[in-house]
Amino acid sequence: MAEVRAEMVANVWKVVVKEGDTVSDGDTLVILESMKMEIPVITEDDGVVRQLKVNEGDVIQEGDLIAVIE
Amino acid sequence: MLTETLGPVLVANRGEIARRIIRTVKRMGLRAIAVHSEADADLPFVREADEAVLIGPANPAQSYLDAGKVLEAARATGARAVHPGYGFLAENAAFARAVVEAGLVWIGPAPEAIDRMGDKINARNLMEDAGVPVAAGTREPVTDLELAQKAALDIGYPVMVKTAGGGGGIGMSVAHDEEALAKAYEQAARAAARFAAAAAEGGEGDALAGPAILLERYIERARHVEVQILGLPDGTVVALGERDCSVQRRHQKVVEESPSPGITPELRERMLAAAVRAGEAVGYLGAGTVECLVDADKQDFVFLEMNTRLQVEHPVTELVTGLDLVELQLRVAAGEQPEVRPEVRGHAFEFRVYAEDPKRFFPGPGKITAWTEPAGEGVRVDSGYEEGNTVTPFYDPLMAKLCVHGETRGQALERAREAIAGFTVEGPKNNLPFCAELLDEAEFASGDYDTGLVGRMRGGRA
Numbered sequence: 001m002a003e004v005r006a007e008m009v010a011n012v013w014k015v016v017v018k019e020g021d022t023v024s025d026g027d028t029l030v031i032l033e034s035m036k037m038e039i040p041v042i043t044e045d046d047g048v049v050r051q052l053k054v055n056e057g058d059v060i061q062e063g064d065l066i067a068v069i070e
Numbered sequence: 071m072l073t074e075t076l077g078p079v080l081v082a083n084r085g086e087i088a089r090r091i092i093r094t095v096k097r098m099g100l101r102a103i104a105v106h107s108e109a110d111a112d113l114p115f116v117r118e119a120d121e122a123v124l125i126g127p128a129n130p131a132q133s134y135l136d137a138g139k140v141l142e143a144a145r146a147t148g149a150r151a152v153h154p155g156y157g158f159l160a161e162n163a164a165f166a167r168a169v170v171e172a173g174l175v176w177i178g179p180a181p182e183a184i185d186r187m188g189d190k191i192n193a194r195n196l197m198e199d200a201g202v203p204v205a206a207g208t209r210e211p212v213t214d215l216e217l218a219q220k221a222a223l224d225i226g227y228p229v230m231v232k233t234a235g236g237g238g239g240i241g242m243s244v245a246h247d248e249e250a251l252a253k254a255y256e257q258a259a260r261a262a263a264r265f266a267a268a269a270a271e272g273g274e275g276d277a278l279a280g281p282a283i284l285l286e287r288y289i290e291r292a293r294h295v296e297v298q299i300l301g302l303p304d305g306t307v308v309a310l311g312e313r314d315c316s317v318q319r320r321h322q323k324v325v326e327e328s329p330s331p332g333i334t335p336e337l338r339e340r341m342l343a344a345a346v347r348a349g350e351a352v353g354y355l356g357a358g359t360v361e362c363l364v365d366a367d368k369q370d371f372v373f374l375e376m377n378t379r380l381q382v383e384h385p386v387t388e389l390v391t392g393l394d395l396v397e398l399q400l401r402v403a404a405g406e407q408p409e410v411r412p413e414v415r416g417h418a419f420e421f422r423v424y425a426e427d428p429k430r431f432f433p434g435p436g437k438i439t440a441w442t443e444p445a446g447e448g449v450r451v452d453s454g455y456e457e458g459n460t461v462t463p464f465y466d467p468l469m470a471k472l473c474v475h476g477e478t479r480g481q482a483l484e485r486a487r488e489a490i491a492g493f494t495v496e497g498p499k500n501n502l503p504f505c506a507e508l509l510d511e512a513e514f515a516s517g518d519y520d521t522g523l524v525g526r527m528r529g530g531r532a
Contacts, residue, residue, distance in 0.1 A: 035433040
């Protein structure tokens with residue numbers, strides 16, 4: 001199981017995957033936006049998206065849980 | 071009209087540029103009115119204005135980009151002129167028109183000039199017709215990948231792919247082959263769609279709508295050199311020297327200097343003359359910037375785009391000419407014909423202090439727990455924040471501009487080194503360590519660098 005957490009304060013601009021999706025290393029899970037920059041959040045693991053904790057438009061803080069990959 | 075009758079002046083912007091404009095407005099004896107979002111209520115520009123109006127929530131589409139709210143604030147406060155700064159509504163011709171229709175003075179060029187230059191394809195064609203050199207590229211909007219592929223073959227790889235609207239390097243990328251082109255095209259198309267959506271949300275869908283994309287021949291070892299122009303009421307255009315903006319990450323400027331160490335006096339003369347022609351071709355009034363790409367090896371240049379507003383890096387020009395560009399903007403907008411005989415003295419740098427990590431340049435907003443600005447001979451700091459403020463993720467990462475002037479480039483660099491060491495920012499991530507690193511970089515120190523410098527410093531990752 002791998003937790004994907006936010007590296008910075010940001011807005012969730014786009015949610016690319018949904019719970020139950022199969023993903024592999026390098027896939028984009030969500031796209032954050034901070035300070036006019038798009039920041040893709042990428043999984044470093046192969047697996048299934050078990051939990052997805054953010055919605056488009058959310059403001060998330062550094063360290064917040066974005067997704068759990070299993 | 072006399073300048074005294076311009077006030078109160080409403081400043082439709084935020085952060086360092088709002089603060090900088092307010093300073094000159096007040097020095098000229100005029101009232102300064104700020105508008106701000108909820109997120110910016112505690113920033114210095116709000117306090118330093120004579121009056122401040124809350125216009126909406128943090129989301130720029132509902133505050134700084136909402137033309138209706140800005141105009142309503144102007145009406146409610148009795149403002150007689152609007153200064154847009156840079157970004158936000160500054161290059162929005164529909165907004166400029168609405169300001170004029172409301173009976174206010176627009177501190178910028180005529181809306182028609184903004185229109186003509188705002189679309190990069192239009193601008194490029196217009197410049198070519200006016201005899202200003204342009205890079206090989208598309209004269210018509212590229213609207214699908216297949217057209218892009220055809221155009222790229224005609225132009226020859228590598229190509230630069232960008233959106234016709236928008237700016238700030240967003241959606242721009244280089245493609246060296248067909249496979250990379252597909253990615254670059256997709257990225258530009260996505261950026262174009264976002265510009266269009268943001269414009270529609272701000273209630274002026276016409277200005278930036280349409281997925282128009284532009285391809286241009288990419289110059290590998292290029293310097294980004296731009297000419298500051300000032301259009302006067304009698305129709306003449308003056309060039310106020312150039313700025314070299316080749317230190318870039320993600321196609322966005324980090325450090326600028328003037329004069330450019332990478333062009334010969336002969337090339338400078340040609341570029342300044344071309345910039346004047348460019349300004350005259352669109353009947354330009356006020357401060358504007360003609361951006362060019364210089365082929366460092368061939369000592370030749372092409373037109374890139376024209377920015378119809380005050381530029382972030384304008385202090386570099388102010389330091390070497392002794393002029394106050396905001397004052398000149400106001401006087402020209404009031405119909406005055408200031409006598410401007412620019413003489414460049416010494417050398418100046420601007421270092422953009424961004425809230426981002428100094429290695430990967432990723433945003434790092436946060437609360438400022440310590441903030442000490444450097445001071446000293448030849449040092450100027452234009453900042454938007456102070457201790458206790460919070461840098462939020464809603465706006466661009468520029469916290470301050472550290473500017474230095476010296477009699478020579480060497481002296482300016484020495485002053486920069488001391489000033490960077492004397493600048494303390496704690497809380498948000500910041501790129502001051504990168505600025506210090508840059509000063510130790512032989513390429514930068516020598517002056518013989520190009521737009522690939524930061525990428526090389528970071529192993530091709532910037």
